[in-house]
Amino acid sequence: MDLTKLGLAEKERKILEAAIDVFSEKGFSGATTNEIAKRAGVAEGTIFRYFKTKKDLLRGILIQMLNLLGEPVIMEGVRKILLQSEEKEMRRILKALILDRMELINSVFPMVRIVITEALYHEDIRDAFFQNVLAKGIEIFSIFHQQMVVRGMIRPDVDPLAMGRSIVGNIALFVIFRRFFAEKFSPTDMERDLDQVIDIIMFGIAGEASREQK
Amino acid sequence: MDLTKLGLAEKERKILEAAIDVFSEKGFSGATTNEIAKRAGVAEGTIFRYFKTKKDLLRGILIQMLNLLGEPVIMEGVRKILLQSEEKEMRRILKALILDRMELINSVFPMVRIVITEALYHEDIRDAFFQNVLAKGIEIFSIFHQQMVVRGMIRPDVDPLAMGRSIVGNIALFVIFRRFFAEKFSPTDMERDLDQVIDIIMFGIAGEASREQK
Amino acid sequence: MDLTKLGLAEKERKILEAAIDVFSEKGFSGATTNEIAKRAGVAEGTIFRYFKTKKDLLRGILIQMLNLLGEPVIMEGVRKILLQSEEKEMRRILKALILDRMELINSVFPMVRIVITEALYHEDIRDAFFQNVLAKGIEIFSIFHQQMVVRGMIRPDVDPLAMGRSIVGNIALFVIFRRFFAEKFSPTDMERDLDQVIDIIMFGIAGEASREQK
Amino acid sequence: MDLTKLGLAEKERKILEAAIDVFSEKGFSGATTNEIAKRAGVAEGTIFRYFKTKKDLLRGILIQMLNLLGEPVIMEGVRKILLQSEEKEMRRILKALILDRMELINSVFPMVRIVITEALYHEDIRDAFFQNVLAKGIEIFSIFHQQMVVRGMIRPDVDPLAMGRSIVGNIALFVIFRRFFAEKFSPTDMERDLDQVIDIIMFGIAGEASREQK
DNA sequence: TATGAATGAGAATTCATTCAT
DNA sequence: GATGAATGAATTCTCATTCAT
Numbered sequence: 001m002d003l004t005k006l007g008l009a010e011k012e013r014k015i016l017e018a019a020i021d022v023f024s025e026k027g028f029s030g031a032t033t034n035e036i037a038k039r040a041g042v043a044e045g046t047i048f049r050y051f052k053t054k055k056d057l058l059r060g061i062l063i064q065m066l067n068l069l070g071e072p073v074i075m076e077g078v079r080k081i082l083l084q085s086e087e088k089e090m091r092r093i094l095k096a097l098i099l100d101r102m103e104l105i106n107s108v109f110p111m112v113r114i115v116i117t118e119a120l121y122h123e124d125i126r127d128a129f130f131q132n133v134l135a136k137g138i139e140i141f142s143i144f145h146q147q148m149v150v151r152g153m154i155r156p157d158v159d160p161l162a163m164g165r166s167i168v169g170n171i172a173l174f175v176i177f178r179r180f181f182a183e184k185f186s187p188t189d190m191e192r193d194l195d196q197v198i199d200i201i202m203f204g205i206a207g208e209a210s211r212e213q214k
Numbered sequence: 215m216d217l218t219k220l221g222l223a224e225k226e227r228k229i230l231e232a233a234i235d236v237f238s239e240k241g242f243s244g245a246t247t248n249e250i251a252k253r254a255g256v257a258e259g260t261i262f263r264y265f266k267t268k269k270d271l272l273r274g275i276l277i278q279m280l281n282l283l284g285e286p287v288i289m290e291g292v293r294k295i296l297l298q299s300e301e302k303e304m305r306r307i308l309k310a311l312i313l314d315r316m317e318l319i320n321s322v323f324p325m326v327r328i329v330i331t332e333a334l335y336h337e338d339i340r341d342a343f344f345q346n347v348l349a350k351g352i353e354i355f356s357i358f359h360q361q362m363v364v365r366g367m368i369r370p371d372v373d374p375l376a377m378g379r380s381i382v383g384n385i386a387l388f389v390i391f392r393r394f395f396a397e398k399f400s401p402t403d404m405e406r407d408l409d410q411v412i413d414i415i416m417f418g419i420a421g422e423a424s425r426e427q428k
Numbered sequence: 429m430d431l432t433k434l435g436l437a438e439k440e441r442k443i444l445e446a447a448i449d450v451f452s453e454k455g456f457s458g459a460t461t462n463e464i465a466k467r468a469g470v471a472e473g474t475i476f477r478y479f480k481t482k483k484d485l486l487r488g489i490l491i492q493m494l495n496l497l498g499e500p501v502i503m504e505g506v507r508k509i510l511l512q513s514e515e516k517e518m519r520r521i522l523k524a525l526i527l528d529r530m531e532l533i534n535s536v537f538p539m540v541r542i543v544i545t546e547a548l549y550h551e552d553i554r555d556a557f558f559q560n561v562l563a564k565g566i567e568i569f570s571i572f573h574q575q576m577v578v579r580g581m582i583r584p585d586v587d588p589l590a591m592g593r594s595i596v597g598n599i600a601l602f603v604i605f606r607r608f609f610a611e612k613f614s615p616t617d618m619e620r621d622l623d624q625v626i627d628i629i630m631f632g633i634a635g636e637a638s639r640e641q642k
Numbered sequence: 643m644d645l646t647k648l649g650l651a652e653k654e655r656k657i658l659e660a661a662i663d664v665f666s667e668k669g670f671s672g673a674t675t676n677e678i679a680k681r682a683g684v685a686e687g688t689i690f691r692y693f694k695t696k697k698d699l700l701r702g703i704l705i706q707m708l709n710l711l712g713e714p715v716i717m718e719g720v721r722k723i724l725l726q727s728e729e730k731e732m733r734r735i736l737k738a739l740i741l742d743r744m745e746l747i748n749s750v751f752p753m754v755r756i757v758i759t760e761a762l763y764h765e766d767i768r769d770a771f772f773q774n775v776l777a778k779g780i781e782i783f784s785i786f787h788q789q790m791v792v793r794g795m796i797r798p799d800v801d802p803l804a805m806g807r808s809i810v811g812n813i814a815l816f817v818i819f820r821r822f823f824a825e826k827f828s829p830t831d832m833e834r835d836l837d838q839v840i841d842i843i844m845f846g847i848a849g850e851a852s853r854e855q856k
Numbered sequence: 857t858a859t860g861a862a863t864g865a866g867a868a869t870t871c872a873t874t875c876a877t
Numbered sequence: 878g879a880t881g882a883a884t885g886a887a888t889t890c891t892c893a894t895t896c897a898t
Contacts (some may be wrong), residue, residue: 011879027335029243033872041878045874053871090424113334119394120327121241126394134395152423161399162410163419165391169383177379180333180340181348185375196376203425204418205377209366210304211417225862246888257863262890439858455763457671461893471859473895482893518852541762547822548668548755554822562823580851589827590838591847593819597811608768609776613803624804630822631853632846633805637794638732639845642675653883675868686885690869 012050014040016064019057024110027117035161062118062125065111066132075136077104083143090153094198105175114191138164170201226264230256230278233271238324241331242272276332276339279325280346289350291318296358304367308412312385319389352378386413440478442468444492447485452538455545456486490546490553493539494560503564505532510572518581522626526599533603566592598629654692656682658706661699666752669759670700704760704767707753708774717778719746724786732795736840740813747817780806812843 008016018040022031033054037044051057078101085093105112118125141164148154154163174197178190222230232254236245247268251258265271291314299307319326332339355378362368368377388411392404435442446468450459462481479485505528511513511519518598533540546553569592576582602625606618650658660682664673675696679686693699719742727735747754760767783806790796796805816839820832 020263025335027241027243027331029241033871034870037881044872045880045882046878048873050878071250090420117241117331117334120243120331121239130395130398133299135398149421152421154419154424156422157299158414158419159407159410162414165387165410166411166414166419169385170355170380171383173379173383173386173419181344184344184349195371196373197380200372200376200380200418202418202420203369204414205372205380206304206416207363207366207368207370210368223861246887248887258889258892259864260862263861266890268889432850453763455669455671455759460891462891465860472893473859473861474857476894477857480830480894506723517847520667545759547760548672548759549667558823563826577849580849582847582849582852583845584849586762586842586847587838590835590842593815594812594839594842594847597813597815598808599811600815601807601811609772612772612777621801621804624801625808628800628804628808628846630846630848631797632842633800633808634732634844635791635794635796635798638796651882674866676866686868687870687885688883691882694869696868 009050011040011042011046015042015047015050015057016061020061020110020114023058023061024113028054028114033057058114058118061111061114065115066128075133075140076088077101078137078140082140083147088149090202091198094167094201095194097167098174098194098197101171102175102178105179109179136170141167167201170197223264225232225254225256225260229256229261229264229271230275231409234275234324234328237272237275238327242268242328247271272328272332275325275328276342279329280342288318288347289354291315292351292354296354297361304362304416305412308381308415309408311381312388312408312411316389316392319393323393351382355381381415384411429513437478439468439470439474443475443478443485444489448489448538448542451486452541456482456542461485468470482629486542486546489542490556491538493543494556503568505529506565506568510568511575518576518630519626522629523622524597526602526622526625532604533607533638537607541595565596569595595629598625607615651692653682653684653688657684657689657692657699658703662703662752662756662839665700665703670696670756675699702757702758703753703756704770707750707757708770716746716775717782719743720779720782724782725789732790732844733840736809736843737836739809740816740836740839743813744817744820747821751821779810783809809843812839 015036018036019031021039022036025031026035033044036057037047040047047057052062061096070166078097081093081096081100086098115125115129119129138161142160145154145158145160145163174193178193229250231244232250235253236250239245247258247261250271251261254261261271265274292311295307296311296316299310329339329343333343352375356374359368359372359374359377363370388407392407443464446464447459449467450464453459454463461472461475464485465475475485477486506525507522509521509528513524543553543557547557558607566589570588573582573586573588573591577584602621606621657678660678661673663681664678667673675686675689678699679689682689686744689699693702720739720830723738723742725737727738757767757771761771779801783801787800787802787805789799816835
């Protein structure tokens with residue numbers, strides 16, 4: 001997570017970075033300002049020059065993440081892949097999307113963890129998440145859906161929101177399994193595993209008998 | 215979450231129930247033993263007769279949930295619907311499954327929240343979750359897959375694990391949206407929304423053009 | 429420390445014995461009634477049937493020790509050796525005394541530890557100790573002194589109290605060294621070490637030059 | 643006990659001084675950090691800035707006493723009197739020694755009490771006491787013994803360790819009696835009492851008859 | 857009598873926050 | 878601005894004592 005661009009004072013940036021680390025490792029209440037100060041290489045008092053309270057520091061992180069970074073960093077990849085791609089085959093588009101998301105999640109995992117935890121407990125965080133990330137994602141998926149339907153690559157009768165949810169859900173579970181439970185399974189070929197996911201997203205799981213009922 | 219069956223002392227049960235509530239509302243570090251005691255209607259010291267430390271109380275909750283309730287409560291519904299159902303049509307089976315899961319999640323949402331939060335931060339919790347819930351779920355999905363493949367209702371070339379992941383991912387996102395973001399959207403008919411999800415799970419999102427490439 | 433003789437209820441005796449153990453190991457404040465109860469094999473509440481408070485239990489121990497056992501057990505050996513001995517040689521008398529005291533101290537070390545610790549902090553304990561142990565010891569030493577002076581075996585010009593103090597002081601340091609610091613020194617022959625102590629008690633440390641000055 | 647010299651922060655010194663007082667009065671477990679803080683005139687939390695735990699505070703006291711003060715303060719007097727004294731008469735040397743020790747013990751009695759109590763219960767304290775105090779005392783006594791033997795003022799056939807033990811034992815009992823039990827006896831002239839002790843240390847208690855047997 | 861669950865006052869310890877330097 | 882020592886309210890945990898059974 002690169003905070004260098006923003007117009008932040010050197011110390012403020014270091015504090016934010018350290019706070020992201022520590023909050024992510026220990027959770028908000030589990031983290032101490034003392035440890036954050038140490039990791040940031042500043043005095044404990046300095047934290048409170050930039051952030052009135054510890055809660056404020058958390059808010060600062062989430063604001064930085066959602067408002068400033070939300071669109072450009074988090075959504076840029078999705079936009080490029082889904083909308084600007086020259087790629088004609090949907091299979092390849094989805095593959096690119098998944099790989100891109102996995103890379104992103106790995107690079108900002110500490111922040112994701114903070115957002116998930118906080119979003120589970122606070123509605124205002126959920127709201128901010130919705131406005132800054134979800135709404136934009138939905139918009140992108142809608143356009144993508146539209147374009148693809150025109151090209152006949154996506155069924156016209158699926159709702160774009162339902163489609164987006166499904167794609168995200170598939171990716172999410174795939175990522176969770178690989179990050180947290182990979183070692184529990186015989187080491188499967190990532191490529192083939194990915195192909196399965198895409199195959200299911202595209203064609204579903206139904207067999208011939210089910211298709212006839214349709 | 216019904217803890218009455220287990221052979222717990224009256225007070226122990228009340229403490230566990232109160233702890234689930236408070237941990238779920240405030241997170242582990244944010245919760246205080248003082249508040250738990252008050253909600254349980256016992257003296258603070260009483261908590262420590264049953265649970266040596268606050269951490270132990272959390273462990274107690276997770277153990278209760280994962281070990282004792284994991285299989286019977288959490289998996290029973292899945293097993294019944296997927297394996298014992300007389301239902302011939304897969305669409306109906308999935309519908310029953312989703313409705314059942316939504317009901318369960320609503321009834322144990324506090325616990326789910328605790329488990330998710332803790333699992334994000336502690337590997338041992340993830341391990342326990344894997345052994346007590348995931349592994350069993352995977353097993354059930356495998357049997358279901360086998361049976362359905364025989365009947366031609368599920369494609370023989372999808373991996374059972376990938377299939378399970380996909381189903382769970384679709385349901386998860388559906389549930390998350392309805393629980394946390396429902397109000398953001400024009401009030402959609404739940405029935406129709408559900409049908410969309412199932413439709414996608416079964417037949418995927420690909421349009422005619424994509425299918426030809428296959 | 430044998431408490432069986434006293435007219436104590438079975439449980440009361442077991443509680444006292446356990447309390448001596450635990451107080452001796454952990455000190456008064458460091459000991460818990462819970463542990464005492466466990467070691468005594470009784471319920472925690474039972475302790476408070478016999479002793480109104482924890483302090484009372486300590487008092488009980490000290491009373492048992494000082495009042496009831498003080499004279500008979502602790503002083504009996506001294507009396508026998510010093511007064512009733514047929515032994516003519518003082519060297520042998522002292523040797524018997526020291527060996528007897530070492531044996532006693534080893535057998536009641538837990539209690540000695542409690543008494544020393546408590547006596548350091550509470551005057552009432554010191555008073556009780558004085559009346560029950562010291563006063564009697566002084567009396568015995570006085571009689572011993574008198575008898576020995578008559579026989580010419582002790583200098584007539586030493587004060588009996590000073591003599592007693594000196595003997596006890598010599599023995600005490602000897603015992604302390606052997607119990608707590610023995611391993612720090614090359615393993616010396618106990619017999620010879622003892623002879624040195626007795627030699628010094630009897631003839632002092634002064635050399636010829638010093639004796640002339642006298 | 644003067645802690646001003648050591649390079650301690652003002653507050654740290656006050657805490658240590660207060661802790662010595664309170665531990666000495668109530669024992670380790672009986673003392674509370676609350677009271678120590680009050681007496682030191684600092685907030686309770688401040689104690690834990692300097693000492694991680696209450697146990698650590700005790701350790702701090704013992705370290706201060708044994709390591710830093712052990713040799714210089716405790717042993718300096720002994721060294722001067724025993725080794726550097728111009729005094730030719732042993733009687734006067736011993737008298738000076740005893741008076742010096744009594745003064746020391748009175749001035750550091752709180753600390754002595756803590757050390758004795760803790761040494762009775764913990765081997766590591768005994769070890770530290772041995773290394774920092776006892777070992778040095780023994781060394782000094784050995785040199786003293788050597789010098790005095792050469793001058794004919796101490797018998798060549800007494801072991802220096804036994805000699806030291808005896809002197810210390812005599813002084814200890816004398817000091818204990820005067821501090822704790824003085825009022826129990828008719829008010830004796832301290833000077834004469836002291837002379838008795840010295841007389842016994844030097845010439846022992848044996849009468850003519852016993853000396854012949856020798 | 858004996859029990860041991862329950863109590864709650866009190867203890868040690870933590871930590872966000874302040875403020876003099 | 879920056880520091881970090883000091884604070885003290887809040888928190889976890891302990892344990893002597895009570896009391897219904």
